[in-house]
Amino acid sequence: MISKCCKAKPLFSLGYAHGVKMYDDTYFGVCSKCSEQSEFIIEGDDNHIFNINIAKQLVKDIEGLRDADFHVCKQDIFQSQGGTKDDKGEYPCSCEHFDRVIDKVQSLIINWEGAE
Secondary structure: OEEOOOOOOEOOOOOHHHOEEEEOOEEEEEEOOOOOEEEEEOOHHHHHHHHHHHHHHHHHHHHHHHHOOOOOOHHHHHHHOOOOOOOOOOOOOOHHHHHHHHHHHHHHHHHHHHOO
């Protein structure tokens, strides 16, 4: 991330990597070179890191949805009433849907980190 005024890094951290998001890939912060308020833009490598951080946050968000009180897994209820995990039948585990999406996002993260 670099400032539009001096092409320098931000002075301090607010939000993503030292700036407050304004729109698209533009952030607002204080320039480390001139100490003035400036717009900052994400360039090449920073954008790559930005994508990895977003993907990691997505994993946490999906895990939060899976574990939230409003998500009631039929298999968990079935097992709490004496059913066995092997006997899924009409009580499939809906947690697996969340876990499959988490696996896909984690696969992207691994690929992106390997490309660094």
